[in-house]
Amino acid sequence: MPKLRQQVLVLYLADSALDSNVVGWSLYDGTGRSAPVTGDEPLPPYESGLDALKDGWRVIQFPQLIPPYPGLEYSTSFLKHEFIFERLEEIND
Amino acid sequence: MTNRAHLLTSQQMASFVTNGFLRFDELIPNELNEAAMRELDGGLKGAPYGTPFEQLYPSPSAIGQILRSPAVQGIITSLVGPNPLFDHHAIHTRAANETKSQHLHGDAVIDTRMHFDIQLMYYPHDIPLEMGGTLVVPGSHFRRINESDIGRYQNMRGQIPMVCKAGTLLALHHGIWHCGRRNQTGQVRYMYKIRLNPTVRQTLLWNTDDLDDPQVEKILGQHLPWFEWATGRLEIMNRSKMWRFLTGNESYDTDYWWKRVENTPEYMPASAE
Numbered sequence: 001m002p003k004l005r006q007q008v009l010v011l012y013l014a015d016s017a018l019d020s021n022v023v024g025w026s027l028y029d030g031t032g033r034s035a036p037v038t039g040d041e042p043l044p045p046y047e048s049g050l051d052a053l054k055d056g057w058r059v060i061q062f063p064q065l066i067p068p069y070p071g072l073e074y075s076t077s078f079l080k081h082e083f084i085f086e087r088l089e090e091i092n093d
Numbered sequence: 094m095t096n097r098a099h100l101l102t103s104q105q106m107a108s109f110v111t112n113g114f115l116r117f118d119e120l121i122p123n124e125l126n127e128a129a130m131r132e133l134d135g136g137l138k139g140a141p142y143g144t145p146f147e148q149l150y151p152s153p154s155a156i157g158q159i160l161r162s163p164a165v166q167g168i169i170t171s172l173v174g175p176n177p178l179f180d181h182h183a184i185h186t187r188a189a190n191e192t193k194s195q196h197l198h199g200d201a202v203i204d205t206r207m208h209f210d211i212q213l214m215y216y217p218h219d220i221p222l223e224m225g226g227t228l229v230v231p232g233s234h235f236r237r238i239n240e241s242d243i244g245r246y247q248n249m250r251g252q253i254p255m256v257c258k259a260g261t262l263l264a265l266h267h268g269i270w271h272c273g274r275r276n277q278t279g280q281v282r283y284m285y286k287i288r289l290n291p292t293v294r295q296t297l298l299w300n301t302d303d304l305d306d307p308q309v310e311k312i313l314g315q316h317l318p319w320f321e322w323a324t325g326r327l328e329i330m331n332r333s334k335m336w337r338f339l340t341g342n343e344s345y346d347t348d349y350w351w352k353r354v355e356n357t358p359e360y361m362p363a364s365a366e
Contacts, residue, residue: 014320023250023320039248076328078236078243
């Protein structure tokens with residue numbers, strides 16, 4: 001039975017469509033082969049969320065579309081379009 | 094009294110409103126940078142919150158000399174006005190050969206004021222890319238977040254690692270998202286930071302000779318690479334609100350975003366015959 005570990009890719013997209021452009025990104029690597037940290041990558045790994053699917057990532061969370069709270073229609077906060085992907089990788093230990 | 098020649102221009106102020114910071118490369122001469130490094134190595138004497146800024150770092154002090162220089166005084170006066178208060182300062186160091194960076198954050202706590210504090214970040218020695226430098230996300234200062242709640246955002250399009258020469262100064266809005274990137278060199282990295290609070294209404298404190306220059310509106314309307322399409326429009330509106338605050342011109346609008354949604358006529362013409 002192979003040992004599997006999860007890699008998690010978080011893509012922040014320009015709108016709620018999966019094929020819109022990536023504006024922010026994070027990667028967490030459960031295999032331990034890489035250890036990405038903040039601010040090290042000037043360019044995203046994919047141009048869009050759809051490009052990540054084409055490369056084998058499985059999307060595991062779509063962001064909900066939630067209307068703004070009354071009175072806060074014009075204020076800004078967290079990035080809204082956060083898509084989470086996973087990939088399972090075999091490890092050799 | 095600050096020399097008018099050292100005050101910021103309206104275009105610089107518009108850039109501050111748009112990006113949340115201003116950058117002044119190699120502003121401080123090298124002999125002062127070297128003296129500042131020696132002073133930072135020895136530690137700085139603190140002061141209570143709310144101490145008048147002018148009472149800080151009495152002579153002889155390289156940091157005091159830098160902060161009292163006409164160029165830095167012009168930056169401070171333009172942004173927070175005369176006689177600001179000391180909030181706090183810090184000597185931030187990043188150890189050599191780090192494997193981790195700081196998480197992205199905004200300083201202090203969620204802060205919804207239109208009035209704003211500034212933070213000055215001073216880099217007394219050269220910062221090459223492998224040494225990290227502070228990471229800054231331009232235009233993030235209007236986002237209502239609380240400190241490190243944004244820690245999961247590792248990278249954003251258009252983020253700026255502060256790669257700079259010795260003597261470079263950043264003047265930041267209190268809300269800007271930033272973090273210390275990891276230092277992959279064998280040398281410790283230094284950065285000195287001070288936060289200042291205004292004591293006057295922050296209106297028209299700079300050199301306003303170019304206030305009506307068309308370039309001002311162009312700067313205030315810039316799209317930034319990490320903006321989502323829809324929320325990015327709200328950021329343009331946030332800037333317009335801040336420009337209204339800074340200029341006292343309550344009808345200012347970049348493009349037509351506010352005027353369109355503020356248009357709620359109550360006038361009832363006599364019925365047409």
